[in-house]
Amino acid sequence: MRSLSLLPVPLLGALALSGCSALGPDYAGPPDSAPTPTGFARAGDDAAISSAVPLARWWLSLGDAKLNDLIERALAANPGLDAARARLRNARLAMDLELAARLPTAGLSTMAAKVRVPDVKFGEQNIASQWLSLYTLGANASWEADLFGSHARSVQVAGASAQATAANLADVQLSLTAEVAQNYVALRAAQKRLALSREAVARQERMLALMQQRYRGGTASRLDLSKLANQLDSTRTELPAQQADIETHGNALAVLLGQAPGSLDAELAPAAELPLPPAAVAIGDPAGLLRRRPDVRAAERTLAARTAQIGVAEAAKFPQLKFSGMLGLGGSSISDLAHLGDFTLALLPQLSWSFLDFGRTAARVSQAEANRDEALAQYRSQLLAALKDAENALSRFGHRRMAVAGYARAKASADEVAALTGQRQRGGTASTLELLDAERQQILAEQNLLGALAGLNSDYIGLQKALGLGWEASPG
Incomplete structure (x- = not known):
C-alpha cells in the first residue's frame, strides 16, 4: 500500500528561505567612553x-x-x-x-514488532485473536528556520x-x-x-x-x-x-x-x-x-556577547517555524522493506508562537539589556x-x-x-x-x-x- 501526505507550504517555505534580519542591536565595537591619553603621565x-x-x-x-x-x-x-x-x-x-x-538534523530508524490482536466482533462476524508482524525502515529530518x-x-x-x-x-x-x-x-x-x-x-x-x-x-x-x-x-x-x-x-x-x-x-x-x-x-x-x-x-568580548544576547531575547517574541519530514518503508514481512515503490512520505511544517506570556519575554529582554549595561560599565572600569x-x-x-x-x-x-x-x-x-x-x-x-x-x-x-x-x- 502506498500513501502520500504532503501539506501545501509554498508561502511558509518562501518565508523560511527569505529570512529576516537579526533582531536586537548590532555590536559595532565598544563606545569611545573612556578617554585614552596620548602618553603615560608617570613616564x-x-x-x-x-x-x-x-x-x-x-x-x-x-x-x-x-x-x-x-x-x-x-x-x-x-x-x-x-x-x-x-x-x-x-x-x-x-x-x-x-x-x-542552524543546520538540519537527519536520522534513520528501524523497527520489528510482533503484535497480538485480541478477538474482535464486527456485527455478526467474529474475528479470532491473531498475531501480526510489522517491519519498518525509515528516515527523518528536521530543520528550524531562523526567521528572526x-x-x-x-x-x-x-x-x-x-x-x-x-x-x-x-x-x-x-x-x-x-x-x-x-x-x-x-x-x-x-x-x-x-x-x-x-x-x-x-x-x-x-x-x-x-x-x-x-x-x-x-x-x-x-x-x-x-x-x-x-x-x-x-x-x-x-x-x-x-x-x-x-x-x-x-x-x-x-x-x-x-x-x-x-x-x-x-x-x-x-x-x-x-x-x-x-x-x-x-x-x-x-x-x-x-x-x-x-x-x-x-x-x-564579554560586552559583545551581552549585546548579541539581547537579539536572542528579542527573537523569542516572534513565531518559530520548524520543518519535519519522514520517509518510510514497511509491511507485515521483511520482504516488504524491499518494495521501494510502496513508501510513506510526510512533510510537516510547524508554526508556533507564544504571543501571550504575561510579560515573560519582555522581562527577559530587559534583563539582557541590563546585563549589556553592566558589561559596558565593567569594560569602562577595566580600561581605567x-x-x-x-x-x-x-x-x-x-x-x-x-x-x-x-x-x-x-x-x-x-x-x-x-x-x-x-x-x-x-x-x-x-x-x-x-x-x-x-x-x-x-x-x-x-x-x-x-x-x-x-x-x-x-x-x-x-x-x-x-x-x-x-x-x-x-x-x-
Whole structure:
C-alpha cells in the first residue's frame, strides 16, 4: 500500500528561505567612553623610559638563560594554564554547537514488532485473536528556520564568549610569566643574601676573637665583648630564615612548572648573579597598552556577547517555524522493506508562537539589556584599571631606580672606607678590629644594595605585567 501526505507550504517555505534580519542591536565595537591619553603621565622625562613598542617576550631583556628556560617550561606544563586551555576548548565547542544548530538534523530508524490482536466482533462476524508482524525502515529530518535571527545571534554570543575565554587564557599566561620571574629573582636574591650573611658571620667571628684577646689582655671591657657577641648572635639568627626563603621560592617555582615541591632544588642550587633590567625600558603608549591587555580584551568580548544576547531575547517574541519530514518503508514481512515503490512520505511544517506570556519575554529582554549595561560599565572600569596599573608601575619603577642609585653610592662609599682602613691597618695606624668593622659595614651596604636591586627587578616585572606583556609569543 502506498500513501502520500504532503501539506501545501509554498508561502511558509518562501518565508523560511527569505529570512529576516537579526533582531536586537548590532555590536559595532565598544563606545569611545573612556578617554585614552596620548602618553603615560608617570613616564616623565626619564631618559631610561622609551616610547618604543615593548618586547612581547620581555623576560629575554633580563639576559638570564635559566629564567628563560623556566618560563618556557612553565608555559608548557603549568596546571593552571592547562585548565585555562581546557576552558577555551570548551568555549570553542560551544560555538560549534551553535553553528550546528542552524543546520538540519537527519536520522534513520528501524523497527520489528510482533503484535497480538485480541478477538474482535464486527456485527455478526467474529474475528479470532491473531498475531501480526510489522517491519519498518525509515528516515527523518528536521530543520528550524531562523526567521528572526535567534540562531545567528546565538552564534555571535558563543563566538564572543569563546574570544573572551581566549583572552582569559592569555591573562593566565601573562600572570604566569610574571610569577615565575618574581620567584626566580627572589630566589637569586635570597641566595646572595645568605652568602653575604655567612660572610658577615665569618668577619664578626674574627672580630669577636680579637676582642676576646684584648679583653684577656686588659685593653677591652666586658661591655665591648658582650656587644660583639650579641651582634654575632643576631646575624646568625638570620641564616635559617634566609635558607627558608630560598626553599620557599624554589617550591613555588617547581609548582609553577607543574612539578613537586623541592624537585628543582638541585637545579637551582648553584648561585647565580641577580638579573638586572635593561638600561632602556620600552613601554609604548596607552593605546597600545589597552590593545595588549588580555583583561581589557576579555571585558570587550564579554560586552559583545551581552549585546548579541539581547537579539536572542528579542527573537523569542516572534513565531518559530520548524520543518519535519519522514520517509518510510514497511509491511507485515521483511520482504516488504524491499518494495521501494510502496513508501510513506510526510512533510510537516510547524508554526508556533507564544504571543501571550504575561510579560515573560519582555522581562527577559530587559534583563539582557541590563546585563549589556553592566558589561559596558565593567569594560569602562577595566580600561581605567589598566591605565592605573601602568601608571602605578611606572611610578614605582622610576622611584626605585633613584633609590638604587642612592644605595649604589652608599656601597661605593663603604668600599672606599674599607679600602682606606685596609691601607691604614697595613701602615700600622689602624687596628685589625677597625678594619673588620669597616668590612662589616661594607657587607651591610652590599646587602642594602642587593635588596634595592631585587626590588628594582620586582618593579620591572610588575611593569611588564601592567603593560600586558608575556602572552603573545606563548605556546598553546
